[in-house]
Amino acid sequence: MERRHFMKACAAGALLAAADPQVLAAQAVSPRYYARALLVDPEDKPIRASTLAAGTNYIFHYPFGGTPCFLLDLGRPTQRDVRLKTASGQAYVWTGGVGPRRSIVAYSAICAHKLAYPTKQISFISYRSASEGSTFARPNMIHCCAEHSEYDPASGARVVGGPADQPLAAILLEHDPATDWLYAVGTLGGELFDEFFRKYDFRLVLEHGSDTLPKTPVTRATRVTELAHYCEQRVRC
Secondary structure, three states: OOHHHHHHHHHHHHHHHHHOOOOOOOOOOOOEEEEEEEEEOOOOOEOEHHHOOOOOOEEEEOOEOOOEEEEEEOOOOOOOOEEEEOOOOOEEEEOOOEOOOOOEEEEEOOOOOOOOOOOOOEEOEEEEOOOOOOOOOOOOEEEEOOOOEEEEHHHOOEEEEOOOOOOOOEEEEEEEOOOOEEEEEEEEOOOOHHHHHHHHHHHHHHHHOOOOHHHOEOOOEEEOEEHHHHOOEEOOO
């Protein structure tokens, strides 16, 4: 583990311990670090944080070739040091967004309830901008129309509605202020990748044209695409 990652993990652990002296006994969740992957556009050029459109759904895959994630610029600073728990009761601290305004976040796009996710044909789960509230979905939230689970991306994808029993797993990002580039470096929270692969094994093979690519770790770089260009239909409930 690189020194900066170690220091972030220690800081998060200290916050948990200060909030609850029993947290160490409860086996708090630590960040899981994977290969450091540069976020690039469809032409394989590095994504610059300043070029992200606020409120737009972007999709990339990390930490495996078949596990989709949301990249969002919320257009406003996120909360900091949000204390959350997984479905099994393990505690962790989400430290907030990155970028000049701390407005950029990333989360697993696999719904924590029944594992709905964006495919190239359709997406039942997406971020709703301020102008996209509806009967079921509130604005500025990630909403899954499959069962109406709803998550607040500004507070670590905390569950704010519906049947989901834990937040979306956070994708840990790094922002390089010198280049304005973004990197994915790991995850935090309740990973559901094993369950995802078991449930959708055959479908993922068909989608990616390979039985190995969906489970292949992402290294070096991962492509970022607008959700509107990635899938044919985005369900809005």
